Amino acid sequence: MAASDNLNVFADWAIGLMEALGSIGAGVAVAIENLFPPIPSEVVLPLAGFTASQGTIVLWEVLVWTTVGSVVGALALYGLGAWLGPVRLRRIVDRMPLMKVSDVDxxxxxxxxxxxxxxxxxxxxxxFRSLISIPAGVQRMPLAKFTLLTAAGSAIWNTVFVMAGFLLGEQWHRIEQYADGLQVLVIGAVIVVVSLFLVARVRQRVKGTDVEDSRATNPEPARDIEPDDLPDAAITGSHGTMER
Incomplete structure (x- = not known):
């Protein structure tokens, strides 16, 4: 029930934008979705396609404006990454538990x-649709290259979902269940990768602590210095002193 309620809220919000601004409203909704990932593009885009199928807005305009909205939202996050920069990022990572500056490198x-x-x-x-823009900004990927790649990838994604909504008509909301499945897979993969990373890092820390404790408890015994351990100059100097 909660998921259905959320769907209705997002749908009503997107419909309001498109009623007020036309195809541009769909672009604005997608731009906001890029900045706030909890707002699902999987709802906004099919709904825009459905609205186009009703003749309220023009299909090709929807495709253009949703891609423009994706690029605008991505550029905002790119700017955030550029402001953050490698230096600030290293400072932040250095203060985080279980993280190393070498991870940034x-x-x-x-x-x-x-x-x-x-x-x-x-x-x-x-x-990742939104988050990938931040490391691109941190690394200062050439802006023209970033914009072109973002526009190309977004155009493909947007076209698939807009056309699905256009073809399904009033059944556009059926797309959500498939999109939710994909999102669950992505979230599950992220959880697995992060968990493996944390376990490995904790083991490294524990192993490092055990080695330090072992060295502190069992220091290496001192040994007598043999003549062979001394450099020739020291031996020669010693002999010279003895002769005098």
């Missing part, structure tokens, strides 16, 4: 190799 190296693919395909993955 590895992420930067990965993004330098795969950033273009991450931005393009990330636009088609729930949750």
């Amino acid at each position: 590895r992420t930067e190296e990965w993004f330098a190799r795969h950033g273009a693919k991450a931005v393009f395909f990330g636009r088609m993955i729930p949750i």
Whole structure:
């Protein structure tokens, strides 16, 4: 019941925007959805397609404006990442438990190799659709490249859902159950990856603590210095002193 109520709330909100602004309202809704991921694009986009099927707004305009809205929302988050920057990010990570500054370095190296693919395909993955813009900003991916990749990936995602709503008509809300399934899979994968990371990091910390405790409890015994351990200069100097 709660999920149905939320769907109705989002639907009413999106309908109000489209009634007031036409196709531009669909773009505004998508831009806001990018900034606030809990607002599901899987509701806004099919509903825009359904509205277009009723002749209230024009289909091609919906496709254009929803893509523009996606780019605008992504650019706002890109700007947040650019403001954050690598230096601030390292300071934040350094203060977080179980995190290391080297994690940022590895992420930067990965993004330098795969950033273009991450931005393009990330636009088609729930949750990551919005979040992928932040590391792109942190790494200062060239703005034109980021905008182009975002527009291309968003156009594909938006077209699929808008056209589904257009073709399903009054049954547009059926798309939500499939989109929810995809979102659950993504969230489940994220939970698994984060859990494995935390377990591995805790084990590293515990192992490091055990090694330090062992060294403190059992320090290496001192040993006599043998002549072979001394440099030749020290031996020569010692002999010279003895001769004098």
